[in-house]
Amino acid sequence: MKRHQENTNELLLDDIYESKNPAVVKYALQVVAEEMDKAHERATIRVAQRFRHLLSPQMQQALAAQYPVTALAASA
Structure with a gap:
């Protein structure tokens, strides 16, 4: 169901989300997969930072050199 609102600055992406265009669907799935990979890595590193004393x-x-705490916080 599409939502349409008059006189608002809210970005509504229903037309993209509900697209049946194979190129849109393929690209959306690709981007979501890429972003999930990044999110998974970021989450894993955050856990490693929190429990680094176990390493x-x-x-x-290696953790401190590759993933400085300040850089990780900026990307969250």
Whole structure:
């Protein structure tokens, strides 16, 4: 069901979400998969940051070098 609102600045993407165009569907699924991969990695690193004390000293150093806490916070 499409929602239409007059005189509002709300972005409504129903026409895209409900599209039957194969190119739109394919691209939307591709983008969602890519974003889910990024979100999964970000979540995993956040858990590692929170429980870094459980990692070996070598892995703690690698974590700090590859994923500084400030960089991770900025991407969240």
